[in-house]
Amino acid sequence: MKTQLLFLSLLLGFATLHAQDHSHAGATPMEYPDIPGYQTLVTDLHQHTVFSDGSVWPDIRVGEALREGMDAISLTEHLEYQPHAADIPHPDRNRSHEIALKEAADHDLMIIRGSEITRQAPMGHSNAVFISDANELLSQSAEVSFAQAREQGAFIFWNHPAWYAQRPQGNPVLSDFQKARIAAGELHGIEVINTSDYSQEALAIALEQNLTIMGTSDIHGLIDWDYTEKGNHRAVTLVFARERSPESLREALFAGRTVAVFNELLVGREAYLLPLLKASVEVVSAAYIPGTQVLRVELKNNSSSDLLFENAMEYSFYSSSPVFTLPAGGSYVLQIKTLEELASIELALKALGAYTAPQVQPVVRWEITPE
Numbered sequence: 001m002k003t004q005l006l007f008l009s010l011l012l013g014f015a016t017l018h019a020q021d022h023s024h025a026g027a028t029p030m031e032y033p034d035i036p037g038y039q040t041l042v043t044d045l046h047q048h049t050v051f052s053d054g055s056v057w058p059d060i061r062v063g064e065a066l067r068e069g070m071d072a073i074s075l076t077e078h079l080e081y082q083p084h085a086a087d088i089p090h091p092d093r094n095r096s097h098e099i100a101l102k103e104a105a106d107h108d109l110m111i112i113r114g115s116e117i118t119r120q121a122p123m124g125h126s127n128a129v130f131i132s133d134a135n136e137l138l139s140q141s142a143e144v145s146f147a148q149a150r151e152q153g154a155f156i157f158w159n160h161p162a163w164y165a166q167r168p169q170g171n172p173v174l175s176d177f178q179k180a181r182i183a184a185g186e187l188h189g190i191e192v193i194n195t196s197d198y199s200q201e202a203l204a205i206a207l208e209q210n211l212t213i214m215g216t217s218d219i220h221g222l223i224d225w226d227y228t229e230k231g232n233h234r235a236v237t238l239v240f241a242r243e244r245s246p247e248s249l250r251e252a253l254f255a256g257r258t259v260a261v262f263n264e265l266l267v268g269r270e271a272y273l274l275p276l277l278k279a280s281v282e283v284v285s286a287a288y289i290p291g292t293q294v295l296r297v298e299l300k301n302n303s304s305s306d307l308l309f310e311n312a313m314e315y316s317f318y319s320s321s322p323v324f325t326l327p328a329g330g331s332y333v334l335q336i337k338t339l340e341e342l343a344s345i346e347l348a349l350k351a352l353g354a355y356t357a358p359q360v361q362p363v364v365r366w367e368i369t370p371e
Contacts, residue, residue: 031304032238032280032305033280033302036275037242038240039243040238042072044236045074045157046159046214046216046217047074048075048218049061049096051090052078052081052083052096053084054221058096058099059099062111063103064224072109075097076129077115078115079093079145093115097113110245113129113130113132114129116128116159117142121167122173124163127156128149128152128154130152130155130246131149131154136152146184147184147186150185155189155212157189157212158178158187158189158211159191159194160195161205162194162197162202174205182211188254189206190202190206190209190212192206192213192260192267193214193261195216195218200355200358200359203267203355212254212256213260214258214260215236215267216235236261236262238258238268239257240258257272264353267354270356274362278366279302281300281302281364284299285298285371287371294336295336295338295370296334299331300330301327301328301330302329306326306328308325308352309326311348312349312363315338315345317334343369344369348364349365
């Protein structure tokens with residue numbers, strides 16, 4: 001009897017911890033600064049649970065998102081592919097979302113209703129988020145599913161377009177199907193980063209077709225196993241919204257105000273990536289070393305991404321490589337040989353881990369007035 005009571009006590013204690021404690025020693029919140037005119041929302045709009053081909057219950061996805069400080073997630077279960085249906089029969093394709101919504105009720109996390117429309121190439125896989133009813137998207141025809149998603153006001157994006165299981169060469173191909181969906185207003189974005197894969201060819205398609213740049217984890221297992229224990233954060237989409245609300249998030253996605261991020265890799269249009277990089281770097285101090293013409297500049301990184309920079313100024317560095325890493329949440333001291341004491345200087349750094357187009361890395365500039 002005592003053994004049974006002890007077991008029951010441990011079980012109740014675990015249940016209480018699971019329901020209330022969302023801290024985790026290995027997980028740290030993802031933080032990125034706002035940019036002028038917009039709030040920066042951290043989102044992951046491509047995830048799976050046991051209600052399609054994932055390995056966890058929907059409430060786990062909520063807990064993971066809370067640990068990493070996410071602003072919004074979507075559980076985009078495959079509509080057509082249901083490998084666990086014999087064990088978890090669910091005729092209602094909205095079930096996963098409803099469970100997650102209930103779990104997140106007491107937390108500041110937006111749960112966006114979404115589903116994955118699943119077909120073989122050339123149609124491929126696409127996510128429809130901000131839908132009203134997943135069941136209405138079930139159809140024998142992909143064209144009908146996309147049309148129904150559009151009728152529901154969905155934001156639709158093309159998933160892992162470079163996935164080698166459907167594209168053996170590992171390069172995306174914009175098929176007649178995708179071209180027709182774009183023309184019909186039924187395809188609005190494309191994953192440039194999926195899991196840990198960055199496709200510069202997908203970025204080229206995004207720029208050519210005016211599609212929103214997306215980054216997602218496409219998580220099926222545990223975030224801890226696939227990312228945290230490897231020292232990584234999940235791939236995410238930073239969305240620049242006018243306010244922190246589902247409506248503003250949706251508007252920003254349709255407007256293309258995004259940057260895709262995976263650790264030190266940042267991919268986005270220059271109009272949003274440059275302000276993000278500039279806001280991420282704080283000039284803590286700038287002063288000449290006494291008796292020299294060497295300017296000491298301390299920089300602080302206010303983001304969760306390591307930032308890799310290369311000197312893009314006419315002045316060289318003293319006692320430092322022209323290429324350096326400004327660690328996430330950390331600091332770095334530059335010593336710049338200006339040859340004479342200057343009243344002001346423009347710090348120009350090329351962001352080597354950032355891309356505004358295939359193989360195009362932006363130069364970020366800060367005006368500095370030495371003390």
